[in-house]
Amino acid sequence: MPEDGKEAGGGGKEPAGKGGPALSAVDALTVKGRAPRTGYGRERFGSPWADTDSNKCPTRDDILGRDLTDVKRRAATCAVTSGTLAEDPYTGRRVEFRRGGGSEVDVDHLVALSDAWQKGAARWEPRKRIAFANDPLNLLAVDAGTNRSKGDGDTATWLPPDKSFRCTYVSGQIAVKKKYGLWVTRAERNAMRRVLAGCPEQRLPTGGNPTEAPARFTAR
Template identity: 65%
Template sequence: MLLGSAACDSTGGSSGKGASGGQGGPAGKPGSALAAVGELTVKGRAAKTGYERKAFGRAWADTDANGCGTRDDILKRDLKDVKFSDGKNCKVASGVLENDPYTGGRIEYKRGASKVDIDHLVALSDAWQKGAQQWKPGKRLAFANDPLNLLAAEASANRRKGDGDTATWLPTNKAYRCPYVASQVAVKKKYGVWVTEGERDAMKKVLEECPDQRLPSGGNPTEAKVGR
């Protein structure tokens, strides 16, 4: 996964095929996030009607069947100096987010009194308005728990982001903007989440500054067993 790299190295409507999306500017090399933007479907935002967090299944389900909830899996991945409160090395009791991707700051994590959130890079309600309403429960569960779409981040920055997309919110940490947008492109491409025209253009604007930024890959399968 390339989520932590700071280097700048797909449902109706017009699809914008071709990495330039018919808008001019650099097309991006094969395998780049910029090239992948042109593969996303462009369509207007649907109504948020009917959205509930529970539509994406039980929060932090153990979809990879490793015995630990997804939240703790991501904390273990993204924090340093991790200590656990159980014998299974599942429940993260403390750790340090050395370089918060959204602000660039250093944040100490303590379970139950933390300033660290686990953010969905592509927010659940954003996905709901751009295709997820039509998905089967197993796909929504997979989306909500896919490590490709999850990131430990400073809580107040995450809450300011809300369900914003690239057109409405970017990290104040400018060094992370290319990896951040590349990750959103990767998640939307993997799950077939569409983008609005404004969002597509905003993605391109960021990634044209780092046209060699690779498209992240990996994560879990796009279908999960409901009830796990």
């Protein structure tokens, strides 16, 4: 059943570092109950790691190249073959990346695709879902094991073990939900408020890609 709340803001590109305080932004998000997961599948967000910014590099490699140090790439391609996550944001530890099975680094969606589906994305046009799944604002290279323990949890059910990163993490989720017009549950909003009460000047990150993928991309 819908709960009280206001309509969330829209998206598009914005200059980095110009977001307002995250704590204020929480109350601008729509608050509703979680919708059913019915119909969800990864394919509803397009092929994994589509090159939506047309730089001839899959999104996953863009994020690995952005977040890792000592990056090595496959000859004549943008494929990242190795690198170091000098300080994993979720645990604070150093993590090595090697391409292939058993990698210790994942690229995480701050707002999980399934969570988004249950909070508005099921109603979107396919190109918006593809944009969401590949938006750098919603992506972060992290420790693989910790990421998999998160699953599709929201702020009410999962927070990074490294408490020093929680304000940044929550502000990132708020920024993504604001940009794409996703709602939050009451429990989620309250959890966001609790985290940000300890960092009331925390600002929203901004930027990323447009909220609609180019016309050549399709999803179910």
